[in-house]
Amino acid sequence: MKFNGTVHSIFDRTVNLKCRTNGELYTIATDSVDNAPNTLVTDIDSFSKRGLVIGDEVYAEGERLYVGKNAAVMLQQVHVWRSKLPSYPEDEDILRNHVAEAQLWIEAHGKAGGMKRSAETGNSFDQEMDRLLRERSAGLLEALSKGEVSLASHYAIQLIGLGPGLTPSGDDFLVGLFAVMNLTNGPLFKIRHMCERVVAASADRSNPISYMALKKAASGQVRESIGEFMHHMIHGSKTEVISRLSRVLGTGSTSGTDIALGLVNGLKLSIERNGR
Incomplete structure (x- = not known):
């Protein structure tokens, strides 16, 4: 995984990251949040007390994603999830x-x-x-x-x-x-x-x-x-x-x-x- 950006916003169940490469927002979430586009669901139980600050540096190195000075997310067990919508039915x-x-x-x-x-x-x-x-x-x-x-x-x-x-x-x-x-x-x-x-x-x-x-x-x-x-x-x-x-x-x-x-x-x- 390659990523370089900053912390955009911090909530209890999610942290949003702004990517320097494409300008898009990405989210790190607790496991109480469902899968979503640009979202990494983790086993972290809360983000609000981890000492994160808006503007903190975020980067990926090896098997870890570093968020600020006090948080690191292990990436070995990460599974790619893709949104999938059904086709419209022939019989309504x-x-x-x-x-x-x-x-x-x-x-x-x-x-x-x-x-x-x-x-x-x-x-x-x-x-x-x-x-x-x-x-x-x-x-x-x-x-x-x-x-x-x-x-x-x-x-x-x-x-x-x-x-x-x-x-x-x-x-x-x-x-x-x-x-x-x-x-x-x-x-x-x-x-x-x-x-x-x-x-x-x-x-x-x-x-x-x-x-x-x-x-x-x-x-x-x-x-x-x-x-x-x-x-x-x-x-x-x-x-x-x-x-x-x-x-x-x-x-x-x-x-x-x-x-x-x-x-x-x-x-x-x-x-x-x-x-x-």
Whole structure:
């Protein structure tokens, strides 16, 4: 392994590293975090008390990755993980049923405050944020349903950076939607180039951590929990769908719900487009 960079950000379960070679962010994570693009899952139980400082040097030498002065990760047992999305099904009956079930589960168990409307009215800022998220996501889905790629791109760009959270709700919704657009043989697959164009035009609209998730999702690279959920939506049982959906919903604060709504709305749109 070759790596040269610095510590970008530090959390309890993850440390993000910025690579000097390509400018991308990479993540070292505890084993409570699932596999994801550019992520190394370790047996370290916490990063917040390891004396790491933003800007610390990070480099790989031999079988070790050195992070600052006090942390080293052994690399002998590292296994390469690659994101894999299923192909869109020829028979949509199972998917159609699972989309309806997933929608009901998100309504009952998803966390409000982002893409899912909160029952509380909140202050005027929250109300305006809620209105913009709803208006722009609805515009995006409608434009995609009509095949209006340019208009869809406009709405997608307007969603980036919008909403609460370290990864804003609009970004998370797009991560889910972009994953659906990258399903081989799916109704949206032929216009998936839109995803990368949207991300390329939006580098300055969100923070680096969220932008990296969007960049990867634009080419169909998403975290393992998302890929497993998609697989069971197409091939699994109701029990498996709910189990994997619950895992997605557990991501971050509202992030999991926002991602799940992007996934489910994208799948619902795919079914509708195929039915014409």
